[in-house]
Amino acid sequence: xxxxxxxxxxxxxxxxxxxxxxxxxxxxxxxxxxxxxxxxxxxxxxxxxxxxxxxxxxxxxxxxxxxxxxxxxxxxxxxxxxxxxxxxxxxxxxxxxxxxxxxxxxxxxxxxxxxxxxxxxxxxxxxxxxxxxxxxxxxxxxxxxxxxxxxxxxxxxxxxxxxxxxxxxxxxxxxxxxxxxxxxxxxxxxxxxxxxxxxxxxxxxxxxxxxxxxxxxxxxxxxxxxxxxxxxxxxxxxxxxxxxxxxxxxxxxxxxxxxxxxxxxxxxxxxxxxxxxxxxxxxxxxxxxxxxxxxxxxxxxxxxxxxxxxxxxxxxxxxxxxxxxxxxxxxxxxxxxxxx
Amino acid sequence: xxxxxxxxxxxxxxxxxxxxxxxxxxxxxxxxxxxxxxxxxxxxxxxxxxxxxxxxxxxxxxxxxxxxxxxxxxxxxxxxxxxxxxxxxxxxxxxxxxxxxxxxxxxxxxxxxxxxxxxxxxxxxxxxxxxxxxxxxxxxxxxxxxxxxxxxxxxxxxxxxxxxxxxxxxxxxxxxxxxxxxxxxxxxxxxxxxxxxxxxxxxxxxxxxxxxxxxxxxxxxxxxxxxxxxxxxxxxxxxxxxxxxxxxxxxxxxxxxxxxxxxxxxxxxxxxxxxxxxxxxxxxxxxxxxxxxxxxxxxxxxxxxxxxxxxxxxxxxxxxxxxxxxxxxxxxxxxxxxxx
DNA sequence: GTGAAAGCGCTAACAG
DNA sequence: CTGTTAGCGCTTTCAC
Numbered sequence: 119x120x121x122x123x124x125x126x127x128x129x130x131x132x133x134x135x136x137x138x139x140x141x142x143x144x145x146x147x148x149x150x151x152x153x154x155x156x157x158x159x160x161x162x163x164x165x166x167x168x169x170x171x172x173x174x175x176x177x178x179x180x181x182x183x184x185x186x187x188x189x190x191x192x193x194x195x196x197x198x199x200x201x202x203x204x205x206x207x208x209x210x211x212x213x214x215x216x217x218x219x220x221x222x223x224x225x226x227x228x229x230x231x232x233x234x235x236x237x238x239x240x241x242x243x244x245x246x247x248x249x250x251x252x253x254x255x256x257x258x259x260x261x262x263x264x265x266x267x268x269x270x271x272x273x274x275x276x277x278x279x280x281x282x283x284x285x286x287x288x289x290x291x292x293x294x295x296x297x298x299x300x301x302x303x304x305x306x307x308x309x310x311x312x313x314x315x316x317x318x319x320x321x322x323x324x325x326x327x328x329x330x331x332x333x334x335x336x337x338x339x340x341x342x343x344x345x346x347x348x349x350x351x352x353x354x355x356x357x358x359x360x361x362x363x364x365x366x367x368x369x370x371x372x373x374x375x376x377x378x379x380x381x382x383x384x385x386x387x388x389x390x391x392x393x394x395x396x397x398x399x400x401x402x403x404x405x406x407x408x409x410x411x412x413x414x415x416x417x418x419x420x421x422x423x424x425x426x427x428x429x430x431x432x433x434x435x436x437x438x439x440x441x442x443x444x445x446x447x448x449x450x451x452x453x454x455x456x457x458x
Numbered sequence: 459x460x461x462x463x464x465x466x467x468x469x470x471x472x473x474x475x476x477x478x479x480x481x482x483x484x485x486x487x488x489x490x491x492x493x494x495x496x497x498x499x500x501x502x503x504x505x506x507x508x509x510x511x512x513x514x515x516x517x518x519x520x521x522x523x524x525x526x527x528x529x530x531x532x533x534x535x536x537x538x539x540x541x542x543x544x545x546x547x548x549x550x551x552x553x554x555x556x557x558x559x560x561x562x563x564x565x566x567x568x569x570x571x572x573x574x575x576x577x578x579x580x581x582x583x584x585x586x587x588x589x590x591x592x593x594x595x596x597x598x599x600x601x602x603x604x605x606x607x608x609x610x611x612x613x614x615x616x617x618x619x620x621x622x623x624x625x626x627x628x629x630x631x632x633x634x635x636x637x638x639x640x641x642x643x644x645x646x647x648x649x650x651x652x653x654x655x656x657x658x659x660x661x662x663x664x665x666x667x668x669x670x671x672x673x674x675x676x677x678x679x680x681x682x683x684x685x686x687x688x689x690x691x692x693x694x695x696x697x698x699x700x701x702x703x704x705x706x707x708x709x710x711x712x713x714x715x716x717x718x719x720x721x722x723x724x725x726x727x728x729x730x731x732x733x734x735x736x737x738x739x740x741x742x743x744x745x746x747x748x749x750x751x752x753x754x755x756x757x758x759x760x761x762x763x764x765x766x767x768x769x770x771x772x773x774x775x776x777x778x779x780x781x782x783x784x785x786x787x788x789x790x791x792x793x794x795x796x797x798x
Numbered sequence: 799g800t801g802a803a804a805g806c807g808c809t810a811a812c813a814g
Numbered sequence: 815c816t817g818t819t820a821g822c823g824c825t826t827t828c829a830c
Contacts, residue, residue, distance in 0.1 A: 124807095127808065137818070152816085171808070173514075173577060174808040175809075177513040177517050177824085178822050192538050215558070233554060237513060374744075377744075409745070409750060410749060485825095491799070495800080511824070517808085518806050
């Protein structure tokens with residue numbers, strides 16, 4: 119819409135009556151330029167409203183002070199909380215964070231990965247969509263620091279920050295078992311997702327520890343989408359398949375799912391049904407304690423995770439040092455899991 | 459950590475035994491290259507695991523197929539919902555979205571603005587931190603399409619997508635007045651934020667329409683931070699200043715604030731106090747209907763807003779056409795506002 | 799169908 | 815302190 123091309127450093131030099139080198143100097147090392155000259159350049163910059171071309175700068179300089187993060191779902195508070203932790207750590211070193219959402223689509227993940235890499239980011243924080251991290255290893259091999267978020271690297275050669283999901287599942291199931299429940303419906307995601315599988319392992323461990331048989335106790339339902347409506351739909355189908363007799367204990371792979379469960383149960387059998395169904399969620403999102411039925415949930419230290427992830431990224435970029443940080447989740451008991 | 463520099467197109471050319479022009483051709487116009495040559499180049503690319511340098515590409519080409527969005531707060535579901543709408547529209551044209559969070563800090567906004575502009579984004583979607591949009595106009599004047607999100611441009615020369623906040627405030631207040639309330643505490647943000655001021659105007663309009671005097675009816679409290687804990691703190695202070703006698707009707711500038719209010723009231727006076735206080739929120743976030751006291755809220759069509767914003771951005775980039783789209787909010791009545 | 803070469807805007811090294 | 819200049823890696827004419 120504006121035919122004229124952006125003014126370049128050469129234009130600035132011309133109108134200020136200096137050389138491009140001098141302009142570059144006032145841009146990057148102002149103190150090495152004589153004040154009167156500097157002023158002349160600065161007013162030329164203002165006059166032309168010059169903005170330096172980041173691509174050229176970067177092409178010349180090599181890398182950049184930006185790091186990219188690719189989250190699974192920008193709408194999930196868990197991830198945005200982690201993002202805040204990342205930002206806070208990055209700000210300390212005057213680095214900036216660029217966010218993208220893969221929407222759990224490997225193609226989108228790949229697209230953003232390529233975009234970030236092509237633009238020479240310092241590093242990448244990624245919540246992988248799939249189980250394989252080979253493509254991420256490749257990227258790291260090419261010189262971009264990569265840190266896995268919310269996914270253990272299992273000696274893959276990538277730094278990672280995760281929570282111990284086995285323990286998380288174990289905490290949740292043990293709590294339900296302690297309440298006397300002999301059967302648990304587990305609304306889980308597909309086992310291709312590492313955390314989902316791990317939480318199941320934890321559930322089974324708790325069941326075994328209680329002297330019971332996992333196969334007899336746990337009824338795992340695999341959700342297509344890990345959000346409220348996906349859970350609502352899945353549970354609606356479950357109820358239909360079980361002649362409307364509702365489960366007594368439900369463990370949900372995240373709080374959004376638990377909210378969907380509450381929504382479904384309330385619709386199907388009102389508050390009474392809700393009250394006699396023990397529900398445990400995961401993530402302990404902000405509003406978990408404010409729900410109609412305050413939600414018992416497994417809390418993950420999101421902000422710390424983000425902070426640690428950024429820290430690992432910088433370490434990796436700096437010295438090549440690789441590490442895995444595993445946080446321990448904690449069960450926050452509220453009334454949703456306590457039935458009478 | 460890896461001393462060797464990234465392989466360039468020249469390296470690929472050398473190992474494939476062709477010229478750089480040919481490599482560029484297989485990258486950009488594969489069909490103009492003879493199949494055997496193309497294969498040779500492709501395997502050289504694979505062998506070297508070549509990734510093209512986006513900066514150089516962009517420097518040469520001019521602009522880019524990326525648009526940036528700068529949101530006020532990445533943790534606010536309202537904004538992330540809008541972001542999803544943006545992404546969905548952008549994906550149609552195979553454009554990618556880069557997200558950043560200004561955290562309501564003008565300095566951070568400026569930082570990201572500059573970063574995006576320097577890197578030659580196609581356009582920018584921004585939720586402005588301040589009231590002035592002069593700096594954004596400047597950017598647009600330099601050839602970057604800019605669309606204001608959640609802020610009317612008021613003939614400023616920028617496209618914008620917003621909701622009619624006056625109507626929003628009016629809907630909320632009118633509802634409360636209809637319930638017979640004669641005084642309303644309005645937990646609002648600072649009036650520097652356009653929407654906050656507009657919602658107040660709407661509140662006053664509703665009060666006047668009911669034949670009452672705004673000054674007598676409305677007690678506006680200005681929040682420092684527009685989230686649950688900010689609201690909790692502010693209301694706690696309000697109660698202390700009023701000898702613990704709680705307000706009967708509270709209008710909250712957003713749902714997070716309303717959640718904070720519920721938290722505070724529940725702590726101060728339990729469910730009973732909560733039950734006799736009429737609360738209206740704003741945004742109708744996903745969980746609003748699932749709160750302990752399901753929240754009456756003013757709903758804004760977030761996804762459509764994002765979609766429209768992206769649409770406007772493309773139009774602006776394409777033809778320079780500027781437009782303002784104003785969405786009408788809608789009141790969703792739930793039990794939080796219905797006292798007995 | 800392929801190669802050679804110019805140049806995008808910038809920084810940094812070196813001269814003066 | 816300031817100017818000159820050589821690339822950074824890529825795309826794109828223009829020849830062949």
